[in-house]
Amino acid sequence: MAIRSKIEIKRYSIAKANLVSLLARLCREKKLIAPVRNDAFGDVEFVPVAAAEDITLDYENTANPPKEFFFPNFECMFAFEPGNNESISAGDDTLPMVLVGLRSCDVKAIELLDRFYERDFEDNYYLDKRRQSVLISVACAKLHEQCFCTSTGTGPVLESGFDIQLIEIIDGYIAEIGSTKGLEFVEEYQSFFADAAGFDPHKFPPLVENGGPRFDLKNVYNRLKAEKVEESFWEDMAARCQSCGLCLFMCPTCSCFTVTDKALPSGQWRRARQWDGCYFRGFTRMTGGSDPLRNNQEMMRRKYEHKLVQQIDEFGMSGCTGCGRCNLICVGNVNWLENIVKIDRGA
Amino acid sequence: MFNDQLYIPRQVLIDDVRELTYDTRLFRLRLGNHYKPGQFVQVSVLGAGEVPVSICSSPTRNGSLELCVRKAGLVTSAISALGKGDCLGLRGPYGNGFSVDRFKGQPLLFVSGGIGLAPLRSLIGFVLDNRDDFGKVTILYGAKTKQDIVFGDELKQWAKARDTDVAITIDKPQEGWDGHTGVVTSLFGDLKNASACTAFVCGPPIMIHFALTELLVMGLKPNRIITTLERHMKCGVGKCGHCYLKGQYVCTHGPVFSYEQLDAMNVRL
Numbered sequence: 001m002a003i004r005s006k007i008e009i010k011r012y013s014i015a016k017a018n019l020v021s022l023l024a025r026l027c028r029e030k031k032l033i034a035p036v037r038n039d040a041f042g043d044v045e046f047v048p049v050a051a052a053e054d055i056t057l058d059y060e061n062t063a064n065p066p067k068e069f070f071f072p073n074f075e076c077m078f079a080f081e082p083g084n085n086e087s088i089s090a091g092d093d094t095l096p097m098v099l100v101g102l103r104s105c106d107v108k109a110i111e112l113l114d115r116f117y118e119r120d121f122e123d124n125y126y127l128d129k130r131r132q133s134v135l136i137s138v139a140c141a142k143l144h145e146q147c148f149c150t151s152t153g154t155g156p157v158l159e160s161g162f163d164i165q166l167i168e169i170i171d172g173y174i175a176e177i178g179s180t181k182g183l184e185f186v187e188e189y190q191s192f193f194a195d196a197a198g199f200d201p202h203k204f205p206p207l208v209e210n211g212g213p214r215f216d217l218k219n220v221y222n223r224l225k226a227e228k229v230e231e232s233f234w235e236d237m238a239a240r241c242q243s244c245g246l247c248l249f250m251c252p253t254c255s256c257f258t259v260t261d262k263a264l265p266s267g268q269w270r271r272a273r274q275w276d277g278c279y280f281r282g283f284t285r286m287t288g289g290s291d292p293l294r295n296n297q298e299m300m301r302r303k304y305e306h307k308l309v310q311q312i313d314e315f316g317m318s319g320c321t322g323c324g325r326c327n328l329i330c331v332g333n334v335n336w337l338e339n340i341v342k343i344d345r346g347a
Numbered sequence: 348m349f350n351d352q353l354y355i356p357r358q359v360l361i362d363d364v365r366e367l368t369y370d371t372r373l374f375r376l377r378l379g380n381h382y383k384p385g386q387f388v389q390v391s392v393l394g395a396g397e398v399p400v401s402i403c404s405s406p407t408r409n410g411s412l413e414l415c416v417r418k419a420g421l422v423t424s425a426i427s428a429l430g431k432g433d434c435l436g437l438r439g440p441y442g443n444g445f446s447v448d449r450f451k452g453q454p455l456l457f458v459s460g461g462i463g464l465a466p467l468r469s470l471i472g473f474v475l476d477n478r479d480d481f482g483k484v485t486i487l488y489g490a491k492t493k494q495d496i497v498f499g500d501e502l503k504q505w506a507k508a509r510d511t512d513v514a515i516t517i518d519k520p521q522e523g524w525d526g527h528t529g530v531v532t533s534l535f536g537d538l539k540n541a542s543a544c545t546a547f548v549c550g551p552p553i554m555i556h557f558a559l560t561e562l563l564v565m566g567l568k569p570n571r572i573i574t575t576l577e578r579h580m581k582c583g584v585g586k587c588g589h590c591y592l593k594g595q596y597v598c599t600h601g602p603v604f605s606y607e608q609l610d611a612m613n614v615r616l
Contacts, residue, residue: 077354082394085358085434120599121353121584227613256588259354259581261396269394271354276581276588284589286579287398287420290552292592302591310594 003114003130005180006160012186013196015172022192024052026098033069033099035062046101060144061103061323065252067113069097070129073249076270077125077259091125096132098185104155104165105147105321107137109252111161115315116255125273134185136164138173142208146324148337151213154321157204167204174199214337215344217308217318223343225309231297233347237339238296240332241279247326247336248277253307253319256283278302300334308340349378349388349437353584356391356436362411364430367497371417371462372427373403376435380406383444384469385575385603389583390414391436395425399580399598402440403465405472415465415497441583442602445470445573450545453571454482456538458558460489460531460550464497466575467549475508484511485538489531489554493517493524530554532561542566548574556616559606569607574616576602 014022026032027049034055035044046062046069049055081087102110114130117123140149140156149155158165163182166173174196177183186193223229248254258276263269276283279299285291293299307319326336339347350357363375382402391397398420404413414435418427429435447470455474459467474481486505490496496515506513514534516527527534531554535541546567548558555574562572578590578597590597593612609616 080393085393085436087393088355088358117586119585121586123353123584123586125354255586257581258587258589259397261394271393271397273581273587278588278591284579286577287423292552292576292578305593306591313594 002180003118003127004111004161007177007179007183009159010177010183011196011199011201012175012177012193013169013172013199014166014175014193018192019057019166019173020052022189023049023055023100025189026100027052031095031097033066033097035059035101046099055101057101057138059101061105061147061325062101063325065109065250065323065325066099066102066106067109067252067255069099070110070113070126070133071255071257071275073275075125075273077273078271080269080271082261082269094128094132097129098134098136100136100138102135102137102162103323104137104139104158104162105149105152105323106252107135107158107161107165108149108154108317108321109323110135112253112311112315112317112319112321113255119314134163134181136166136182136185137162139165139167140207141168141205143210144324145210146328147210147322148214148324149322151215151340152217152318152320152322154318156207169203169205174201174204215341217312220308220340220344221312223346224305229301229343229347233339233342234297234300237300237334241296241300241334242332243279243281244331245277245279246329246331247334248279248303249275250325250329252321252323252325253311278306304339304343349381349439354438354582356389356397356438358434359437361429361431361433361435367415368495370419370427371415371497374414374416374426374429374435375404376412376414376437377410378412378437380408380410380412382406382412382440384447384473385444385466386440386442387466387580387583387598387602388412388414388437388439388441389580390416390422390426391438392422392425392429393436396422397436397438397581398422398426399441399578399583401466401469401575401602403468405469405476407473407476415462415468417462439583441580441598443600445547445603447473451480452482454540454544455484456541456544456546457484457486457488458531458546458548458550458562459487460554461491461495462497463550463554464488467547468498468501470547471505475505475511478509482510484508485544486511486513487516487531487534488513489516489518489534489550491518493521530557532557535561535565538565545571546573548572552616559616563606569610570605572606573603574606574609576604578602 032049036054043063044059076091117126163179165176256276257273284293311319362377365373387401403415580598581587585596585599
């Protein structure tokens with residue numbers, strides 16, 4: 001099955017009560033991933049759901065991005081026995097998944113990852129999971145304090161990238177179908193949906209703004225590409241960054257990994273890939289200690305240039321989708337958004 | 348591709364192992380010649396891990412593939428412990444390799460230091476096997492000491508090839524060495540008509556830096572100075588991010604770049 005076979009948008013509606021019973025049924029029939037409030041910490045997390053009543057749709061965004069369901073932090077690439085060259089066997093099986101409640105920024109992040117993992121060499125560890133998954137997003141009715149998707153062009157309501165996009169109206173949602181996978185899903189669960197072909201998309205409730213776009217992406221792109229940003233700006237950032245990597249792990253588009261051979265506690269061996277990040281100082285170091293990265297300023301700049309120049313050049317979309325998670329998680333007050341705003345204003 | 352699946356190495360029998368120096372060995376694998384000079388492979392020992400290694404043989408020779416491995420870390424030590432009849436895991440070939448057609452008819456200058464001769468050896472072999480297609484060949488090689496010289500016999504053989512000069516230097520005078528001493532760039536003074544050459548440079552970073560700088564001063568055109576970059580690729584296929592460099596992935600866009608390309612990318616070597 002193709003990952004995304006985009007179709008012209010078709011509209012259905014789904015009443016709130018129907019959505020609740022649909023989620024209950026999905027919980028029984030599929031591997032369902034949805035937002036659940038963690039009572040101990042108050043966070044809403046995107047997790048496999050055991051009971052449908054655990055799901056909340058009252059949240060700004062999930063604390064974790066959904067990338068881990070397609071690109072897990074510890075993924076078996078293959079199993080083997082050391083010294084036995086005939087022993088290589090396949091990795092873990094892939095189960096079909098339905099993800100409900102993603103925000104638009106995360107849908108766009110997955111679209112970027114899809115294209116990244118498809119290009120040049122197809123990475124089937126990622127793509128197999130995507131082929132067997134359905135993305136049902138919930139568009140944001142208001143722009144939240146921390147996010148800036150209107151600056152990166154990745155929300156709050158999407159025109160493509162989702163299988164199904166739910167847009168809240170009084171008493172329920174309009175379900176926009178954007179792909180053949182979405183269409184198949186509605187056919188499978190058609191009793192929950194009602195036809196809304198006549199719905200006028202201009203009748204969506206007006207968006208509650210959080211002050212409009214925070215920066216001009218084109219200007220940021222141009223200034224970074226021309227290396228106009230002052231060296232002192234990167235030096236200041238390098239002085240504050242603690243190289244903890246949390247911003248990268250929380251980023252819905254960060255996809256760097258390292259590969260190691262590991263013995264599991266059971267004694268079995270795996271070649272596994274694990275998340276890695278360009279803000280770890282050893283990321284580019286080579287055996288013998290030489291490191292092509294000369295200083296931490298260069299390390300800081302690489303991330304901005306990669307997401308806001310290279311990925312725009314390669315994929316025609318921003319490598320930052322404006323979710324704002326990195327700003328919340330940073331322990332060194334290296335605020336990605338504030339820094340982009342500074343670059344925009346001539347730092 | 349040698350491997351059927353992207354990340355699963357193909358197990359290949361080691362045909363022969365040759366000591367090149369006290370810490371460097373040459374592994375010959377029986378594997379077709381479906382690769383280009385300048386490409387690399389990801390080499391695995393199950394349980395130790397995987398590292399990128401440049402192919403150091405020419406596809407014009409014997410249908411075999413040779414890898415020059417210096418014992419430096421965990422994986423290269425595990426590789427070095429293997430002998431004839433053992434297996435190595437292989438993925439690839441990856442990378443762009445040298446665009447040999449672009450240099451036809453031109454005088455070629457090879458500048459290398461230490462084990463940096465390995466990737467250039469793939470091209471030197473290719474050029475000498477297609478001798479009529481290329482102009483004069485000059486090979487300059489520098490090693491730290493005489494014990495560090497790799498492919499010493501072959502350097503002598505290459506010197507016997509038609510219209511081919513070879514010069515070797517070691518960093519400092521040493522007992523039993525009556526050849527040239529000094530870093531490899533100290534051999535540049537004897538070059539004639541250098542500015543007309545296409546130069547291929549590979550070696551330790553510091554050597555590359557000085558060689559590139561001097562070649563530019565000598566009048567070589569930036570698009571005629573070619574180097575091959577070393578990075579710690581974990582995947583070789585543009586996914587893991589470790590070799591990302593100014594908008595390019597060294598593993599898929601490189602590892603071979605011209606000085607002109609690196610300059611446009613604002614990469615300083």
